[in-house]
Amino acid sequence: MIDLNLYDPFEKMQFSDTNCFLCGTIITPEHRAPVFAEWLQEQYGLRNKELLLLDKSVTTFDKLTIPCCDRCHTHYLLPLEAKVEYAAAKGIEGLRALEDQELFQWIGKMYYGTLITELIKEASPLIMPEYAVSEDPKMLGKFRTFFQVLQSLRVPMVFSDFLPCTLFLLEVNPSEDSLPFEYQDELTTMCFSIKLGSVVIVCKLLDNGIIRSAMGKLYQLTQGKQLHPIQVAEFKARVFYAAYIFSVVPEYFIRPVKPEDDHLVLDTLIDDITNEIFNPWEMVAYAHMLEEMLKPWDVREQEILKNPGQPLSFLLDDENNFKEVPHYQKQ
Structure with a gap:
């Protein structure tokens, strides 16, 4: 049984x-x-x-x-x-x-x-x-x-029309990458990333896929691309910062169990009426996160916020199209 x-x-x-x-x-x-x-x-x-x-x-x-x-x-x-x-x-x-x-x-x-x-x-x-x-x-x-x-x-357990997390899978350009494994986690924001060879998995737990929806357009631009590691670092910074300002906790409800049931079915609810889903995006706080992720390339906050209205990006150009970065050399 x-x-x-x-x-x-x-x-x-x-x-x-x-x-x-x-x-x-x-x-x-x-x-x-x-x-x-x-x-x-x-x-x-x-x-x-x-x-x-x-x-x-x-x-x-x-x-x-x-x-x-x-x-x-x-x-x-x-x-x-x-x-x-x-x-x-x-x-x-x-x-x-x-x-x-x-x-x-x-x-x-x-x-x-x-x-x-x-x-x-x-x-x-x-x-x-x-x-x-x-x-x-x-x-x-x-x-x-x-x-x-x-x-x-x-x-x-079956989740009814939702997954309790956001998942992103990115591929790194092997010719620009020498790191076989890496992992980072943030206990309080429940954000996690792990690198297995040329694949990086970035996950925000307990958001029911909301950050995936919010970053859907950018994520779509990365699909089918082999990213430079500095681009992966920026993508992670965006996800980890979104997790930092994510301000709600989903509730999960188990449907009544019948004697013949062989699994649980869970529904979910997020209170987006009395609570904002995200706290305000603060550019300086995001720049801190990005600077931390870009430490291997020695990119500083001053450079990131050179144009405060449009912070430095290795993923997007000025028209928000995907930016090809075949190589990157430290300044």
């Missing part, structure tokens, strides 16, 4: 090494699953690369693991990882062939795994973070909502 009951660790803040992150089953501390899959670590040489956590402690990719029971690991996580590994080996067309919901689950697991690590560590941090996640009711409410839809990993 299929278990359609959802697990809610947020109700009692049940974040520990003795509860499976996905179903809540009591486990021993030895039951772990990697946040970044074994195949990723192997393929991109990540095992001993360092990661800085919010409490200023340092871990490595191979040590970043989450409590996970054998059943969830074997039946849900490993099959998904095998699918993504197979798709990634085929490049951008392989990843595009995956179901969007599968990419959402894959990215969501890595994002949530990092979050769970932070929540567990906040019980005994090396240095107490300035803004402890566990002490922010608004953020916890957002994470709780996200975990509700992430459980589609374990509980068969």
Whole structure:
């Protein structure tokens, strides 16, 4: 019989090494699953690369693991990882062939795994973070909502006419690119990007595809193009800044379950009557984000805002057409 009951660790803040992150089953501390899959670590040489956590402690990719029971690991996580590994080996067309919901689950697991690590560590941090996640009711409410839809990993779930995230897939020009793997995440804005060879996936979790709609025209211009890495950096800056000013949290509602049902159906609602979807776009704040993304090319804010009405862009020309950037040399 299929278990359609959802697990809610947020109700009692049940974040520990003795509860499976996905179903809540009591486990021993030895039951772990990697946040970044074994195949990723192997393929991109990540095992001993360092990661800085919010409490200023340092871990490595191979040590970043989450409590996970054998059943969830074997039946849900490993099959998904095998699918993504197979798709990634085929490049951008392989990843595009995956179901969007599968990419959402894959990215969501890595994002949530990092979050769970932070929540567990906040019980005994090396240095107490300035803004402890566990002490922010608004953020916890957002994470709780996200975990509700992430459980589609374990509980068969159909999203009615929506996907709980925005997904972008970009292809990098291999002749201009020497970076095999890269990832960035923003815990509070729920934005994530990961580079697998020549493909970059950029994701904003928990926006129901609104940022995808807002950036649809620009995204369309990038399709079928091999982008210079500096163009990818600008695209990421636009998505990460849009996530920063995104100001609503969707609500999800489970339709009544009948005895014969073998999956849950979720509907969604976003309050765009009493709340603005986006806070105002502030050019200086966007320039800060873009400068951060363009650090490898030493492009400074002063150059970005040389014309404040039309900030520097490597993606669009003055007429908002796609700009070809075959090469870029630092000034």
